[in-house]
Amino acid sequence: MRIFAYALRPYDELGYLDALSRELGFEYDWTPDYPTLENVALAEGADALCIITNPMTPELLDRYHELGIRGIATRSIGYDHIDVAHARKLGIRIAHAAYPPEGVADYAIMLMLMALRKVKFVQRCAAAQDFSLEGKIGRSLGSCTVGVVGTGAIGSCVVRELQGFGCRVLAHDPVEKDELSGLATYVDLPELLAASDVVTLHAPGLPENRHMIGAGELARMREGAVLVNAARGSLVDTVALLDALESGHLGGAALDTIEDEAGLLPRSQPRRARGPRPRRAHGAAQRRRDAAHGVLHRRGRRGHGAQQRRGAPRLCRGREHPVRGVGDGLPRGSCMKSPLVRRSAPRAHDLALGAT
Numbered sequence: 001m002r003i004f005a006y007a008l009r010p011y012d013e014l015g016y017l018d019a020l021s022r023e024l025g026f027e028y029d030w031t032p033d034y035p036t037l038e039n040v041a042l043a044e045g046a047d048a049l050c051i052i053t054n055p056m057t058p059e060l061l062d063r064y065h066e067l068g069i070r071g072i073a074t075r076s077i078g079y080d081h082i083d084v085a086h087a088r089k090l091g092i093r094i095a096h097a098a099y100p101p102e103g104v105a106d107y108a109i110m111l112m113l114m115a116l117r118k119v120k121f122v123q124r125c126a127a128a129q130d131f132s133l134e135g136k137i138g139r140s141l142g143s144c145t146v147g148v149v150g151t152g153a154i155g156s157c158v159v160r161e162l163q164g165f166g167c168r169v170l171a172h173d174p175v176e177k178d179e180l181s182g183l184a185t186y187v188d189l190p191e192l193l194a195a196s197d198v199v200t201l202h203a204p205g206l207p208e209n210r211h212m213i214g215a216g217e218l219a220r221m222r223e224g225a226v227l228v229n230a231a232r233g234s235l236v237d238t239v240a241l242l243d244a245l246e247s248g249h250l251g252g253a254a255l256d257t258i259e260d261e262a263g264l265l266p267r268s269q270p271r272r273a274r275g276p277r278p279r280r281a282h283g284a285a286q287r288r289r290d291a292a293h294g295v296l297h298r299r300g301r302r303g304h305g306a307q308q309r310r311g312a313p314r315l316c317r318g319r320e321h322p323v324r325g326v327g328d329g330l331p332r333g334s335c336m337k338s339p340l341v342r343r344s345a346p347r348a349h350d351l352a353l354g355a356t
Contacts, residue, residue: 002045004049005028007032007051035054040060041067043064048069061083074097075097077099104230111228112141115254116140146198147199147200149201150204194222201231211240213241215244229256
């Protein structure tokens, strides 16, 4: 059997694939590039593909079927990036990864802690040598009410792990789990949103769940509450989320995923795999796209509010010099003034944690 792997990371995944090939006795080839219509031929002679969360469209599936591909395995739990119905018509079998839910649950709780303790804002200030306490006082997770939306395998694990923090836990799911009795109180979604200091999403990315957190739901949330999304980007209306952050109604958003992220590739990915640059959209569509790229808006203007002009001076122990590429939030090659010169309150882009 021969496997071709796309978007393989040479610094970790390649070693595992090589070890498995020797253990199980299959051959393989690989590329760091994502699959496109232009590089379909790389998989010629393979029986199956190994991919990551890149879109597998009917056009791509047709081409791979013509090459004799009979199976596709995605290195992810989710498989909504694959047109499974079309693959089934072609006789291509689809497989996805299964791993313990503790990993995602741990990550979600880490995001809660980071947002409540304003870690990103603290890091940005520390990079500019601002070690003051103003605007940086956080909250204890144990003093919060946490609302868990979706109590499947991952959501249930989050509920169980939160018991160690001593916080009150609310839950919402169409199917209530008996094993969570005594650990969480099931309520309807409006009540959960209104009563929670932290809302964490663990619902599936089904069409009926698209924008289940929109402007109305965000308005129901407590002033200063934190939204965590380690599930699917489509669950949240990104434009409404930006408005809630910029208005100051929400205290923060901790995001492992974001709407319209399918076209995003890691910075290390070669430019040729990214395809042509799309034409700039306008209005809400552009705000969602910019948000996926880490750009927030304030009063209709595009940019990073705290970003300073390139080469701006910063005072540091009596000397003036530019800061270049230090710390999260400081653009490489740009500068930020010393707290002796300028100190501002945290803004939305300080409170929103970017996807990792």
